[in-house]
Amino acid sequence: MQDFQQEKQLVLDFFAALDAAAPGDQAAVLSRFCAPGLRWRGYHPFGEMTGIDPVVSRFWAPLGRSLTRMRRRPDIFFAGRNQIDGFQSVWVVAMGHLYGLFDQPWLGIPPTGKMAFLRHAEFHRIEGGRIVETAMYIDIPHLMIQAGLTPFAHQRGAHLVQPGPATHDGVLTGPQPPETGAETLALINRMIGDIGQWQSGLPLEEELRRTWDEDMIWWGPAGIGATCTIERYAKQHSGPFRAAFSERARTGHVARLAEGHYGGFFGWPNFSAVHSGPFLGFEPTGRRVSFTVIDLYRRAGDRLAENWVFIDIPAFLEQIGQPLPIGQP
Numbered sequence: 001m002q003d004f005q006q007e008k009q010l011v012l013d014f015f016a017a018l019d020a021a022a023p024g025d026q027a028a029v030l031s032r033f034c035a036p037g038l039r040w041r042g043y044h045p046f047g048e049m050t051g052i053d054p055v056v057s058r059f060w061a062p063l064g065r066s067l068t069r070m071r072r073r074p075d076i077f078f079a080g081r082n083q084i085d086g087f088q089s090v091w092v093v094a095m096g097h098l099y100g101l102f103d104q105p106w107l108g109i110p111p112t113g114k115m116a117f118l119r120h121a122e123f124h125r126i127e128g129g130r131i132v133e134t135a136m137y138i139d140i141p142h143l144m145i146q147a148g149l150t151p152f153a154h155q156r157g158a159h160l161v162q163p164g165p166a167t168h169d170g171v172l173t174g175p176q177p178p179e180t181g182a183e184t185l186a187l188i189n190r191m192i193g194d195i196g197q198w199q200s201g202l203p204l205e206e207e208l209r210r211t212w213d214e215d216m217i218w219w220g221p222a223g224i225g226a227t228c229t230i231e232r233y234a235k236q237h238s239g240p241f242r243a244a245f246s247e248r249a250r251t252g253h254v255a256r257l258a259e260g261h262y263g264g265f266f267g268w269p270n271f272s273a274v275h276s277g278p279f280l281g282f283e284p285t286g287r288r289v290s291f292t293v294i295d296l297y298r299r300a301g302d303r304l305a306e307n308w309v310f311i312d313i314p315a316f317l318e319q320i321g322q323p324l325p326i327g328q329p
Contacts, residue, residue, distance in 0.1 A: 003175035004079035004090060004259070007126040011092040012077075012173070014124075014131065019071050023064035027056045035130040041268055042136045043292070044315035045107070045328055048268075058329040059136070063098075066106035067116060073097045075164025076296055076308070078172040080181060080257035082125075083189075091255050093264060095121040095296055095308055096164065098138075102147070107140065108327035109147050116146050117161045119221075121294040121310045123255050123266055135254070135266045137294045137310040140326065141222035151324050153281035156236040157218075157225025165298050165306060166217070169261075176260035184299045185258035187211060188265070191304060204234045204242070213303040221311045223280050244284070245273035251290070264296035269312075275320055280313070282322055289319040 014033040021029045030038070030052045040049045042059060049055050064070055076095040081087040102116035119142050125133035141151050145159060164170050191211040208216075208230045217228040220237060227236040249272050256265035269290035276284050292312040298305050314324050 002081075002090070004092070005175060006129075007090050007092050008077070008079050008173060010126060010129065011094065011124055011131070015072055015074075015094070018060070021064075023061045026060045026064060027052060030056055030060070033131055034134075035127075035132040038131065039133045040136065041134065043138055043140065043310075043312040044318060045326065046136075055134075062329060063106060063118075066102065066104040066111065067098065067100035067118065068103045070098055070100035073099055073117075074171055076121075076170040076262055078170075078176075078259040078262045080185075080259045080263070083185065083256045084253050089255075090126050091257055092124045092126060093122070093257070093262075093296070094124075095170075097161070102143075106143075107329065108325065109140075109144055109149070112147055116143060118143050119162065119310070121264075121266075121296060121308065123294070125255070135268070135294065137266070137292075137312070139221050139310060141313055141324065144324070144326075145222055149325075152223045155223060155225045155280075156240065157220055157227040159222060159225055162219045162226060162308070165262075167298070167300075170298065172260050172262065180261065181257075181259040181263070184261055184263045184297070185256070187299055187302065187304060188256070188258060188263050188297055204239055205230050208234060208238070211304055213300055213305045216304060217306045219306065219308045221309060221313055223313045224309075224311070241279070244275065244277035244279035245289075246276040247288070248273040261299045262297065263299070264294065266292075266294040268292060280317075282317075282320060285320045287320055289316055291316065 017029045040055045074096040079092040082089045097117040099117045102111045104111055119139035121137050123135040124131045144151050194207050218233045219226050227233050251269055253265045253267045269292040272288055272290040274288050294310040296308045317323055
């Protein structure tokens with residue numbers, strides 16, 4: 001069985017080189033580790049880009065100039081084969097915070113001169129010893145709140161610089177038993193099947209108990225926030241979200257994989273739905289909107305214990321005509 005050590009080491013070396021690079025040197029780093037035709041997907045306002053030059057000029061260089069001495073604090077790191085393409089491609093997944101001194105504006109967000117933490121989750125597809133595809137999802141509203149802005153009138157959950165796994169074992173640099181990852185992926189698939197049955201007739205908390213631990217923690221994006229326990233998750237996010245969106249249509253995932261007790265997926269987008277109820281303090285518009293999401297999970301036994309969620313809230317707000325006050329990259 002493949003242990004993904006070469007792919008993991010490539011991505012770890014890439015991260016170390018980016019940490020050590022000045023903004024003017026980032027193009028050389030990407031050229032060393034990434035394919036010339038790199039396919040890169042990022043949250044609004046970045047969107048999809050092809051090639052190293054636009055990724056550096058629009059994302060990495062401006063961010064590096066703004067968040068000086070930028071470094072990574074990893075909380076989750078794993079690899080695996082992608083279920084969506086029949087387990088053909090290999091992806092490496094990372095999650096945590098990019099941190100540094102917020103010294104210059106970024107996307108029009110005013111600097112603080114203090115430490116700032118930018119939540120990120122990323123998927124990298126490895127082929128031929130190069131990164132050929134990347135999904136780089138970042139929580140821009142989380143940074144806005146740290147800068148003193150108030151992009152949302154109301155947030156049901158807690159706003160936090162979110163920690164990693166309670167078990168402190170999410171950085172899987174070494175090989176893992178393949179059967180453990182298979183069990184994690186199977187549980188994630190069962191949970192996805194339940195979510196796809198919004199009209200199943202089961203009470204929400206009863207549905208959640210099929211795959212979630214009673215004391216589960218849901219680490220949601222800024223605007224929604226974090227919550228814990230099935231009862232409070234149902235009250236503070238899952239129930240209000242389902243009430244706010246109807247006629248859900250799944251568009252599918254790009255990658256879904258697991259290793260050890262960790263797994264997750266991303267889509268581009270994941271699904272669409274009609275905005276038919278209040279959400280984030282905004283009244284319903286009746287518009288069909290799409291949601292681009294990364295979900296990462298920690299399994300404990302036969303239940304999901306923690307879930308880190310990245311939702312492209314800026315893109316959603318654009319779609320309902322309520323854009324965030326951020327500039328173009």
